[in-house]
Amino acid sequence: MDEVFKALADATRRQLLDRLYCENGQTLHALCEHLDMTRQAVAKHLAVLEAANLVVVVRSGREKLHYLNPVPIHEIYERWIGKYQQHHLAALSALKTSLEENRDHDDDDDG
Template sequence: MTDTFTALSDPTRRKLLDRLSEAGGLTLGELGEGLPMTRQAVAKHLAVLEAAELVASHRDGRCKRHYLNPMPLAKLARRWLGRFETVPLGALAGYEGPAAGPRVEAPAA
């Protein structure tokens, strides 16, 4: 799971995941289109995503196509966010954290 957090910590890698989410089966060149970095830099970011199993690759002749693997993200969401699904939203709406300060009431009309 640490690999997943590491991979998601970089905005460029999140951008690559967004692109794969919109259209899977992209080549390295297609993934890097319009990004202000070299092809080698995109390949390094892609290697981190593959190591975290967030991206799966498949050879198509001479091309290597990349696809989003949503399973690690689903496991992450289930583990870290799932516990909050049962919390009533009304309980969260009245939450006042330490930085919230005193509550100011609106004047009566």
């Protein structure tokens, strides 16, 4: 998981992942089109993403196609976000129940 966090720490790598999310299966050339950096620099960023298993490369003839692998990001969500989100949702649910009970109690007092 450390490699995933390190890979996600860089804005250019996050941008590459966003581009793959929008259009999966792109070549290095296509990924370079909207970045103001050399092809070699983009290739290095892609290598970091591959090492973190965030990008999978599939050869298609002479081309290498890059695909987003969302599994490591989902694992981060499950480990670091999901469990905290559960606590907040439970608190909101308890608040809703409490407010509804108070409203019902106030309605009884009025009648």
